[in-house]
Amino acid sequence: MPEPQPPAAFCELDWSRPDVWGILAGRGILTVTEDKASSIREWLTREKFNSYRFDCNESLIRAAHQLCTYLKWNDQFGYILSEDQLVNLNALNDGFEFELSTEQGFYLELVGIEAEWNKYEGWLRGLLTICSNYSINELAQGRKFLTLIQLGRESPLIGEVFDDLAIPVPIDSWPNSYL
Numbered sequence: 270m271p272e273p274q275p276p277a278a279f280c281e282l283d284w285s286r287p288d289v290w291g292i293l294a295g296r297g298i299l300t301v302t303e304d305k306a307s308s309i310r311e312w313l314t315r316e317k318f319n320s321y322r323f324d325c326n327e328s329l330i331r332a333a334h335q336l337c338t339y340l341k342w343n344d345q346f347g348y349i350l351s352e353d354q355l356v357n358l359n360a361l362n363d364g365f366e367f368e369l370s371t372e373q374g375f376y377l378e379l380v381g382i383e384a385e386w387n388k389y390e391g392w393l394r395g396l397l398t399i400c401s402n403y404s405i406n407e408l409a410q411g412r413k414f415l416t417l418i419q420l421g422r423e424s425p426l427i428g429e430v431f432d433d434l435a436i437p438v439p440i441d442s443w444p445n446s447y448l
Contacts, residue, residue, distance in 0.1 A: 276371050276411045277411060278292070278371075278407075278408050278411050278412060278413050287299055287301075287309055287312060287313065288313070288316065288318070288374060288413055288415060291415040291416075291417070292404055292408060292413060292414075292415050295415075296401045296404065296405065296432075297400055297401040297402075297403065297404025297405060297408075297414065297415050297416055298397060298400065298401055298404075298415070298416050298418060298431075299376075299415050299416065299417050299418070300418045300419075300420055300427065301417065301418070301419055301420075302419075302420065302421065302422050303419055303420070303421055306417075306419045309417065310378075310417075313374070313376055313417075316374065317372065317373045317374065318373065318374035318375060318376050318413070319373055319374070319375050319376075320375065320376050320377070320378055320417075321336070321339055321367070321375075321377050321378070322378045322380060323335075323336055323377055323378065323379050323380065324380045324381055325379070325380060325381035325382055325384065325385045326380060326381035326384070328385075329382075329385040329388070329389050329392070329393075330352055330355055330356075332381075333355045333356075333361070334350070334352075334355060336361075337349075337350050337355070337361070337364065340364050340365065340366065340367070342364050345364050345366075346363075346364065356389075356392055358392065358395040358396070358399065361395075361396070361399065362399050365399050365400075365403055367414065369407055369412040369413075369414060370412065371411045371412055374412070374413035374414065374415070375412075375413070375414050375415075376414070376415045376416065376417045377400060377414075377415075377416045377417070378416075378417045378418075378419070379396075379416060379417065379418045379419075380419060382418065382426070383420065383421075383424060383425075383426055386426060393431075394429075394430075394431040394432075397416070397431035397432070398431055398432040400414075400416040401416070401431070401432055402432075404416070
């Protein structure tokens, strides 16, 4: 008997919905202008999205440490990330897991990244890649995860590339493929 499939994350593809636009068109990244951020957050709340605010306004390192605390890094791995380890994207990727369900979505709100972009550009590009990949993985399991970025309408970050995609290797080159 085949295993049950997860429910579809979207009952219909309404491209005017922020979650559909962010997850599908933005590969998990939803950018909003500062003047619309509040109404988008309210909409996401009405649509049963939980959230976490990654606030870089004080410092990116502090925000990353708080995120690791929120993700229960110490419980998952038995140690607390030091400041040097916080910049290790592999470590962050390993512990990047939010409590999601098919009934509720989740969004990670990135605040103040423009101010930290020049200093931590590589790290922030890596974080966006992790977020995007996580969103795609969750979507495949019927769950909604997106990253909300609040930027000015003329922000130089709009259009920045954070992940390169390539034509994948053929599926039949993988052991245990279904072919």
